[in-house]
Amino acid sequence: MKKILIIGATSAIAEHCARLWAKRGASLFLVARNSGQLETIATDLAVRGASKVDCMVMDANDHNAHEAMFEAAHLALDGLDSVLIAHGTLSDQAQCELSVAETLSELHTNGLSVVALLTLLANRFGAQGGGSIGVISSVAGDRGRASNYVYGSAKALVTAFTSGMRQRLSKANVMITTIKPGFVDTPMTAAFDKGLLWAKPDAAAARIVVAMDKRKAVVYVPAFWWWIMTIIKAIPEAIFYRRQL
Amino acid sequence: MQVQGWGGYPAIEAQVHWPAQRSACAALVQAGSLIPRGLGRSYGDSASAPRVMQTDYLDHFIGFDPATGVLVVEAGVSLREILELVVPAGWCLAVSPGTSYVTVGGAIASDVHGKNHQVAGTFGQHVHWLTLLLGNGDVVTASNTEHADLFHATCGGMGLTGVVLTASLQLQRIQSSYLQRTTYKASCLDEAFALFEAHEQASYSVAWIDCLAQGKNMGRSLVKLAEPSVTGGLDFSLRQPLTVPMHLPEFCLNRWSIKAFNSVYFNAARANRTEPVPLRSYLYELDSIGHWNRIYGKAGFVQYQCVIPQADGLDNMRRLLAKISASGAGSFLAVLKQFGAENQNTLSFPMPGYTLALDFKWTPKVAPLCRALDQMISSIGGRVYLTKDALLDAASFRLMYPHWEKFEEVRAQYGAIGKFASAQSARLGLQ
Ligand SMILES: Cc1cc2nc3c(=O)[nH]c(=O)nc-3n(C[C@H](O)[C@H](O)[C@H](O)COP(=O)(O)OP(=O)(O)OC[C@H]3O[C@@H](n4cnc5c(N)ncnc54)[C@H](O)[C@@H]3O)c2cc1C
Ligand SMILES: NC(=O)c1ccc[n+]([C@@H]2O[C@H](COP(=O)([O-])OP(=O)(O)OC[C@H]3O[C@@H](n4cnc5c(N)ncnc54)[C@H](OP(=O)(O)O)[C@@H]3O)[C@@H](O)[C@H]2O)c1
Numbered sequence: 001m002k003k004i005l006i007i008g009a010t011s012a013i014a015e016h017c018a019r020l021w022a023k024r025g026a027s028l029f030l031v032a033r034n035s036g037q038l039e040t041i042a043t044d045l046a047v048r049g050a051s052k053v054d055c056m057v058m059d060a061n062d063h064n065a066h067e068a069m070f071e072a073a074h075l076a077l078d079g080l081d082s083v084l085i086a087h088g089t090l091s092d093q094a095q096c097e098l099s100v101a102e103t104l105s106e107l108h109t110n111g112l113s114v115v116a117l118l119t120l121l122a123n124r125f126g127a128q129g130g131g132s133i134g135v136i137s138s139v140a141g142d143r144g145r146a147s148n149y150v151y152g153s154a155k156a157l158v159t160a161f162t163s164g165m166r167q168r169l170s171k172a173n174v175m176i177t178t179i180k181p182g183f184v185d186t187p188m189t190a191a192f193d194k195g196l197l198w199a200k201p202d203a204a205a206a207r208i209v210v211a212m213d214k215r216k217a218v219v220y221v222p223a224f225w226w227w228i229m230t231i232i233k234a235i236p237e238a239i240f241y242r243r244q245l
Numbered sequence: 246m247q248v249q250g251w252g253g254y255p256a257i258e259a260q261v262h263w264p265a266q267r268s269a270c271a272a273l274v275q276a277g278s279l280i281p282r283g284l285g286r287s288y289g290d291s292a293s294a295p296r297v298m299q300t301d302y303l304d305h306f307i308g309f310d311p312a313t314g315v316l317v318v319e320a321g322v323s324l325r326e327i328l329e330l331v332v333p334a335g336w337c338l339a340v341s342p343g344t345s346y347v348t349v350g351g352a353i354a355s356d357v358h359g360k361n362h363q364v365a366g367t368f369g370q371h372v373h374w375l376t377l378l379l380g381n382g383d384v385v386t387a388s389n390t391e392h393a394d395l396f397h398a399t400c401g402g403m404g405l406t407g408v409v410l411t412a413s414l415q416l417q418r419i420q421s422s423y424l425q426r427t428t429y430k431a432s433c434l435d436e437a438f439a440l441f442e443a444h445e446q447a448s449y450s451v452a453w454i455d456c457l458a459q460g461k462n463m464g465r466s467l468v469k470l471a472e473p474s475v476t477g478g479l480d481f482s483l484r485q486p487l488t489v490p491m492h493l494p495e496f497c498l499n500r501w502s503i504k505a506f507n508s509v510y511f512n513a514a515r516a517n518r519t520e521p522v523p524l525r526s527y528l529y530e531l532d533s534i535g536h537w538n539r540i541y542g543k544a545g546f547v548q549y550q551c552v553i554p555q556a557d558g559l560d561n562m563r564r565l566l567a568k569i570s571a572s573g574a575g576s577f578l579a580v581l582k583q584f585g586a587e588n589q590n591t592l593s594f595p596m597p598g599y600t601l602a603l604d605f606k607w608t609p610k611v612a613p614l615c616r617a618l619d620q621m622i623s624s625i626g627g628r629v630y631l632t633k634d635a636l637l638d639a640a641s642f643r644l645m646y647p648h649w650e651k652f653e654e655v656r657a658q659y660g661a662i663g664k665f666a667s668a669q670s671a672r673l674g675l676q
Contacts, residue, residue: 012265012302037266040305040319047306048330187265187302193246 001051002026003077005070007060007117008087010037012186013136016205017084022050029073029080030055032087052077060087060113066120074124082212083121084134085114090188091151103150111154115161122165122174130173134212135162139180139220142229146244166217175215179208182225248297251538252288253545254607254635257668261297267319267410271382273298274408280667281408283348284323287355288548289635290668291403298408300350306330307411314416315373320350320409327414328525332481336416337524339371343580345529350409355632356401356593360449360471360528363585365417367595369400370588373413377406380664384410398655401593403631405665405675406656423477423521424449427470430516434464434566438559438599441468441583448472449527452581455507456603459570463563466581467514471527481525488535492543503576510578541606546576549615550602550630551622552584558599561625565601568621572614579603591652594630602633612636631669639674649675 004021006014009030018028022045030045032038035057042053054076058065074080091106114135125131140148141155159178166176183189183198204221211219220226235243249256262279264270273279279296300321307317311334316327324338325345331337342357351357356369365371374388377399387396399406431437437452444450447470454466531537538546553561562581580602584595605611619629619641628645629637643649653676656662662676 034266036268040266043307044305047309187263190263190265 002081003029003079004082004084005029005031005073005077005080006084006086007031007058007069008085008136009041009055010034011086011088011136012188012201013181013184013204013208014084014086015041016201017086017134017209018045018050019048019202020205020209022046022048022053025049025051027052027077028054029076031058031069031073033057033059060117061108063113063116066117070120070124079128080124080131082132082134084136084208084212085117086136087113088136088138088188091148091154093148093150096150106150107154107157109154110151111157114158118161118165118176122169125174126169126172131175132212132215133174133176134179134208135176136179136181136208137162139182139225139229142180143232143240175212175217177208177212177216178218179211179221180218180225180229181221182228184221248282248285248293249545250288250290250292250635251286252547252604252607252635253538253541253543254547255290255293255668256545257290257293257295259293259295259297261299263299263301265302267303270298270303270378270408270410271384274378274380274664275382278664278666280665280670281320281350281354281404283321283351284346286344286347286351287632289633290672291355291632291634292351292667293669294667300348300408303350303410309334311336314418315413316416317411317413318349319411320353321348323348324352328481331416332419332422332524333479335419335479337419337422339415339417340365340368341528342368343529344532345525346532349412349414350404353400353409353412354402354404356588356590357632358584358595360451360582362595363445363450363583364448366585366588367400367590367593369590369593371415371417372400373415375399375412376410378408378410380407380660380662385659394655395659397589398591398652401590402652403592403669404667405652405670406659406661407665419473419479419524421474421477422479422481422524423474424471424524424527425474425519426522426527427519428514428516429468429470430511430514431464431466431468433461434466434559434563437464437466437468437581438562441599444468444470445583450583453510453578454566454581454601455511456566456569456576456579457504457507463566463570465511467511467516469527471522474521477521477523487533489537489539492539492541494542507578541604544607546604546606547611547615547635548602548604548633549618550600550633551618551627552594552596552598552600552630553622553625553627554596554598557625561627562599562601565618565621568618569603572610574605574608574611574614576604576606591648591655592631592646594628594632596628598627600630602630631673634669637673639672642673 010032038055045053096103137158138155140152141159144152162176162178184204207221247256248259280294282292303319303321305319309316314336340359352368356367449471452466452468458465587596615636623644
């Protein structure tokens, strides 16, 4: 059975991935900040069929804790096959525009913390000669837009970083799947009015789990976002910057 | 945003909250009056209010013992998800309504009944205990033996006593995920009633009745009985249903198209046959079409479900059907079912007798029709099902639910007044 580490395991999208893995009987190691919620989720996953569920409380921005966390996961599960990195915050763009500290902190959570985790993980999986890594980026990272470019540029960092790392690790039999959700109905986006473009977290998770199974390089969630982003990326900047898209 | 029930009428403007975890609920309750809401399968305005608390993220399993069939869940878990987990282990919900798209919290709050009411009672009768978030933010455990008054007010209490956070359910053993179904054709109401009486001991029974049929055909129905099967295996894979993608235009549903549909439905059915059918297609016939409520168009519909007492049941049902069929407002098929014994829950709907449920496409004429039906039902000692209702008035409610004062006392005692209210509770004159 698969041994899977999930960072940001209290995220709604990650939790639904974990439910699918639990149903298959996987062993799971869950990492997040909120210990109460971790406990609730761990119990649920055990009922749903996970062979083993262990938890650890960690703030992804605490870089010094990363190595020990990987070590603990490895020990608890007796090895690691897959890792999903899912944590993130939906930045308040207006707030960021007023505050350097806020902007840097958002870049930290959504971008640098992921880079830090991947740097350690790449070496681990490279050395063990195999593994699968899913990293949740976002369609927002495909092109900066006025409404959320701080969040978007952190995700752009994640997208470019995973693309390069995927190339580097291809010979080591390690696959990194860059996951680009569009709009998913989760606590992160609770305040938004939902229209036709919105996906449910269970549907998003189903697509993510299959993409990681098939060792896909990049996956848009749902698939139609590939079309939308292809068009958005094709708009010449001279036109794009005058529009509010 | 707008909230509405499954019938689409009425729609009201609401501020909606989605607590991400159980511990986030208390602060929301303390901040002002609200109503909890699950999957919104109640038809009218029971789960609508200016402030609504969705239980979508309270969807965790807490424990399942495959040896005893005791399942502990958070209130937002759907019956669908429960079945996917427990059927392969040889267990099933003891009571289940006609759709699997309801939450445990909603099933408790409406004290729902299923096609096995005559033998199994209601959903609340299979709840070992529940935890309830009160108006002051405290969480209490309630059961038959602990805070029993609160427990009996909460099962069937339409979310007005507090927010159910978790519950322990007793499941029922099954040997197969199939049922042996026998269908009988009844050409009139007398025949349908005779079939119900003859098969009082059947594990499951329900009839689909054509409300538009008049004269000697009045009450023609398909009576569907079922018994558990011992063969067929334990598989419960739920397919995604085909979905009605949008509201259909008004002209699609009219007297003639409905009459034609009903005739085809009756004539196509094969009678007096026993055949194995999957649990899900007997129990949840309508779940095979997603969002079927959209066929009624944007204006929506109201569902009218009432129960009439056993005594003079046949005569009264005949009068009721005559009124409905004379109004010409009746819809597709209606559901007819015999109920078993009443339970102790303060506002529980079922009583020994016959229940009829049917849809009326919403037009302004529906309100006076329902009022006339309400009057008839209350005068014969019956009642209307609150989880379907959108129109009942306070005076009729009090006649139909004689324990309403007890209900208000319990609510006052546990600090629910001013904390939990819906558009429905305001209309029914509850505080
Ligand atoms: C196709 C169809 C068939 C049906 N068949 C049947 C049937 O055969 N028998 C039957 O009895 N019913 C039947 N129903 C009705 C349905 O079972 C009930 O309306 C049920 O309560 C819906 O559950 P929900 O999760 O959608 O709740 P909602 O509709 O969201 O809410 C219903 C009520 O429950 C309360 N509530 C919800 N969650 C909580 C909570 N956590 N704590 C406290 N209160 C809460 C709400 O305040 C509201 O008063 C049917 C409905 C449909 C659409
Ligand atoms: N929802 C969308 O529409 C959407 C679209 C594109 C991409 N995404 C991405 O999808 C991922 C999952 O998000 P979601 O939609 O599932 O939202 P979510 O349920 O709000 O999950 C976000 C999770 O990240 C955790 N987190 C935030 N900062 C953290 C930190 N410093 N350390 C550890 N954990 C931290 C949060 O934990 P706490 O509970 O402790 O705060 C929360 O569980 C995110 O990367 C998000 O950017 C989402």
